[in-house]
Amino acid sequence: MIEKLNLENISLAVGIIVILIGLWGLLTQKNLIKIVIGFALFDTGIHIVMVSIGYIKGRTAPILDSAVDVNNASQIVVDPIPQALVLTAIVIGLGITALMLSYVLKMYQKRKSLEINNYKDLKW
Amino acid sequence: MLQIILAIFLGIIMLILAVIAVQNKNVVVAIIAAGAVSLFASVLYLLLAAPDVAMTEAAIGSGLSTIIFFYVLNKIKRQNG
C-alpha cells in the first residue's frame, strides 16, 4: 500500500475525484452559473489526469538547458506530448467557458431567470 | 518524500475547495473556490515537472476565467436591480 503512494498515483486520484465532483455539480445544480462552474472543474480534473499520465518518476521537465545532457535527453526528461496537449486545451477551455457564459447572459436577458427549471422549451 | 507530502496536502485542499465550489449557495464564493482549485492545480503541475502547463493554468484558470465569471455575474446583478 505504502509503495503505491507516489506522486503520479496521488495526482491521478486527485484528478479523477475532481472530475467526479465536477460531474456531480453539473447534474445536481439548478443555477446556470453553477453548471458552468461544474464544467470548469471537469476541465481542470481532465488536465490533471493527462499531465500525471505523462509524469515519469525522478525525471525533470522537458527543457534541454544546462541541467540536461542533450545526447542522453530521452533518459532524463518526462513525456512532452501530454503537456503540449494540455497547454492548448487550457486556452481552449477558457474560450469555451466564455462562450457558455455569454449564452447564460443571453438566456437571462430573454427570460430574467437563472433557474434551469424555467427553460422547458425543448421538453415535451 | 517532501514532494509526496506536499502533493497530498495540495490534493486535500483542492478536493475541499471543489466541494465548496459545487455546494455553496453563494455564487461569488463558488467562483472564488473554482479559481482557487485552478491555482492549487498549477502548483501540482509544477511538482509533476510541467512548468509550461503550470504557467498557463496560473494565468488563465485562476486569473482570466475568474474575471470573466465576475463580469457576467455583475451584468446579471445589474439587470436584476
Place this chain on the structure above:
Amino acid sequence: MVKKGFILLILAAMAVIIVGAFAGFTGNTDLGYVANHYASNGASEVGSANLVTAVVVTYRGLDTLGEVTILFLSAAIVGFFLKVENTDNKDRKLKYVSEILNTASQVLVPIIILFGVYVFINGHLSPGGGFQGGAILASGFVLMFIAQPKKEISHKMVTILESISGVSFVLLGVAGIIFASGFLDNTILSLGKFGTLFSAGAIPIIYIFVGLKVGSELTSIALSLKENQNEA
C-alpha cells in the same frame, strides 16, 4: 427521489469506468516510441531547447492551427452574442475605483505586458511560449479595464491585430510547404546555435504571431464583456 437515484447511478457508473481504466496504472518507467523520438532528435531536428515548444509549434503544428481556429471561433461568437446595440455611453455611471488600485495599475500594466512579450519571445529556451505569453498580455489588459474604466481601447484595433497575426501564422506555415518539407516547418530560416535567442529557425517568429493572436483574442472576449457592462 428517482432523479437523485439516477444521478447517483450515473456518478457511480462514471466512477467505475474511470477507475477501471486507470486501475492497472503503475506509472511509466520509460518514454513511448514517439516521445522517445521527440526527446532524442528534438534538439538536432528543430533546434528548440524547450521540447514542449518543439511539439506544439513544429511536430504537431497543424493541431495548433486547429486549436487557434477554435479559439478564434469562440471569441467571434462571444463578440456576436454580446453585441452592444446602443453605444450611447455619455450618461453611464462609472463605479468608484480606489486611488491605490488606479496608481498601482499604471505602474504594473506596462510591466505585465513587457513580461508577456518576454515569455513568448523566449518560448523556445525557457518555460513559456505563445499561449502563456498571450494569456499574460490579456491579463495585463484586463487589469487595465478594471482599474482604469475611463480609458478606452479601440475594439477595431484589437480585431485588426488579431487578423494580421492569424494570417501571418498561416502564411508562415505555407512558406514551410514551399521552402522546406512541410506545413509550419521551421527550417525555412537557419537553425543557428542551439540555446541562443536567435535559434530554432522560425519558431520565435511563429510564436510571436501565436502570442499576439491569443492575446488579442482573449482581450477581445474581455472587451466584449466590458462593453456589454455599460449597456443598460
